[in-house]
Amino acid sequence: MTENDFINAFRRNNQRLFLIALSFTKSTCDAEDIIHNVFLKLWKHPKVFEDEEHTDKWLTLVCVNESKNYIKLFFRNHLDIDAQEIVSPQIFDTLRQKDLFNAVMGLPKKERTVIHLFYYEDLSVKDIAEILKINESAVKTRLSRARKKLKESLGDDWINE
Numbered sequence: 001m002t003e004n005d006f007i008n009a010f011r012r013n014n015q016r017l018f019l020i021a022l023s024f025t026k027s028t029c030d031a032e033d034i035i036h037n038v039f040l041k042l043w044k045h046p047k048v049f050e051d052e053e054h055t056d057k058w059l060t061l062v063c064v065n066e067s068k069n070y071i072k073l074f075f076r077n078h079l080d081i082d083a084q085e086i087v088s089p090q091i092f093d094t095l096r097q098k099d100l101f102n103a104v105m106g107l108p109k110k111e112r113t114v115i116h117l118f119y120y121e122d123l124s125v126k127d128i129a130e131i132l133k134i135n136e137s138a139v140k141t142r143l144s145r146a147r148k149k150l151k152e153s154l155g156d157d158w159i160n161e
Contacts, residue, residue, distance in 0.1 A: 006043055009055050016121065017063045024067035026105055034066045041066075054126040060121060064113075064131050071109070103153045104120035114139055 001009075001123045017038055021031035041062055042055075049055040060068065104115055117140075125143075129136045 001048070003041070005055075006039075007060065009042060010039060012052065013056055013059050017059060018117060020063045020122060021061065021070075023104070023112050024064075024071055024109065030070060034063065034070055035056070037066050038063045045073075052160075061131055066134045091156065099154070103150050106153065107146050107149055111142050111149065114142040115146045115150070118143060 014035065020032050021034040022028065022105065025031050025034070038059060044121075045058075049058065094119060103113055107136050114128055115131070117128045118125070123131070125136050125139045128139045132139070
């Protein structure tokens with residue numbers, strides 16, 4: 001991978017991957033650590049990617065796996081962090097976006113992850129199942145439960161959004 005390819009991949013994916021990591025960790029510092037690891041793996045990756053889409057999908061998979069591994073660490077399992085305390089307010093354009101983010105971050109990790117991958121990353125149920133190494137029906141169940149919880153927490157204003 002050339003330096004220019006790496007820089008372009010970083011610019012295309014940095015914010016997107018950060019949000020994936022954040023959906024797992026609920027911590028900006030931890031998400032940044034994960035992103036550093038992801039891009040280090042990209043820099044060291046020996047194979048050439050077919051195109052930008054292939055690179056982006058590979059980065060998504062690596063980010064999910066790095067995030068899963070990171071939260072398995074002992075000390076991460078003993079922390080209870082409130083997302084509102086650690087997320088910088090400047091990443092939201094509107095109060096509505098912040099409310100939605102807080103509602104999504106309030107979901108259990110498994111539901112939060114599938115919601116993020118489905119809606120924010122625009123991945124199919126099949127792709128999510130492959131990335132998370134679960135079956136498609138489990139993805140659909142998690143999406144359904146998460147949507148129900150979001151509807152309850154956000155109220156009727158969000159029904160068609």
